[in-house]
Amino acid sequence: MADACRIGIDLGGTKIEGVVLDGNGRPLARRRVPTGQQHGYEHIVETTGRLTDELRALAPGCGAVGVGTPGALSSRTGLMKNSNTACLNGRDLPGDLRRRIGLPVMVENDANCFTLAEARSGAGQGARVVFGVIMGTGCGGGLVVDGRLWSGPQRIAGEWGHHSIDPNGPACYCGQRGCVECYLAGPAVERRYAARAGSPTTMDDIVARARAGEAAARAVFDEFLDRFGRALANLITILDPDVVVLGGGLSNIDELYDQGRAAAARYVFNDELRTPIRRNRHGDSAGVLGAAFLAAP
Numbered sequence: 001m002a003d004a005c006r007i008g009i010d011l012g013g014t015k016i017e018g019v020v021l022d023g024n025g026r027p028l029a030r031r032r033v034p035t036g037q038q039h040g041y042e043h044i045v046e047t048t049g050r051l052t053d054e055l056r057a058l059a060p061g062c063g064a065v066g067v068g069t070p071g072a073l074s075s076r077t078g079l080m081k082n083s084n085t086a087c088l089n090g091r092d093l094p095g096d097l098r099r100r101i102g103l104p105v106m107v108e109n110d111a112n113c114f115t116l117a118e119a120r121s122g123a124g125q126g127a128r129v130v131f132g133v134i135m136g137t138g139c140g141g142g143l144v145v146d147g148r149l150w151s152g153p154q155r156i157a158g159e160w161g162h163h164s165i166d167p168n169g170p171a172c173y174c175g176q177r178g179c180v181e182c183y184l185a186g187p188a189v190e191r192r193y194a195a196r197a198g199s200p201t202t203m204d205d206i207v208a209r210a211r212a213g214e215a216a217a218r219a220v221f222d223e224f225l226d227r228f229g230r231a232l233a234n235l236i237t238i239l240d241p242d243v244v245v246l247g248g249g250l251s252n253i254d255e256l257y258d259q260g261r262a263a264a265a266r267y268v269f270n271d272e273l274r275t276p277i278r279r280n281r282h283g284d285s286a287g288v289l290g291a292a293f294l295a296a297p
């Protein structure tokens with residue numbers, strides 16, 4: 001059994017979490033440490049290395065390590081790009097971790113890891129084509145087909161957050177206007193509320209105020225649900241996945257699964273919408289579990 005164990009690392013902006021799974025996918029141990037990105041790239045590599053050493057000591061037979069992190073590896077240069085942990089960008093993260101750890105290292109986008117975990121052992125288990133959506137401080141997505149990640153030749157498959165649904169919409173950091181992320185990420189909704197109501201508040205409070213009937217919150221929340229439906233309908237019309245699994249902090253909003261779904265049904269190119277839209281099963285653990293699945297495909 002020991003030779004089938006797997007180590008997964010979720011390398012986030014504030015914390016690095018590690019897990020070692022046994023041959024049946026059962027967690028043997030978990031560790032969590034601060035990322036300390038203010039100390040720079042070498043610190044992150046060393047911290048990840050030490051965490052992995054601890055996990056390996058518990059399961060000496062592990063032959064590879066999977067790492068999930070925001071951003072992606074450039075398919076041209078092999079270097080990190082698009083990470084919000086800016087010191088990782090332009091660096092050979094898999095190579096540097098491999099040299100530190102002494103094992104093969106696979107690095108994947110964290111939304112892809114989320115989707116892989118939910119497809120293999122979560123809300124998408126048993127489905128052929130699973131699309132995973134992350135809605136939190138940003139907006140991402142991933143695609144798993146027959147239990148395997150489909151990332152595409154440019155490694156942008158599933159980058160749901162940056163397709164534009166309004167060319168006259170707000171400017172996005174990516175250079176486009178009206179990206180899905182400009183409407184469905186928590187900070188974006190908070191900005192839209194502040195502009196309308198004249199004073200800022202949190203995403204949770206906007207949802208609570210909308211439910212209580214406050215006009216400004218209701219208008220912003222209705223727009224949020226409508227944009228969710230439009231963005232999801234575009235995706236479903238192109239891909240027609242067997243299931244869509246929602247993750248990230250905003251996936252806890254109940255209205256996504258009825259009003260949001262109804263909006264998707266209005267916009268999809270079909271006379272009905274049968275696609276299941278499910279809440280994730282693994283919660284915050286999906287990223288690190290998906291990373292572990294990378295290590296033992």
Ligand SMILES: [Zn+2]
Binds near residue numbers: 161174175176179
């Ligand atoms: Zn964008």
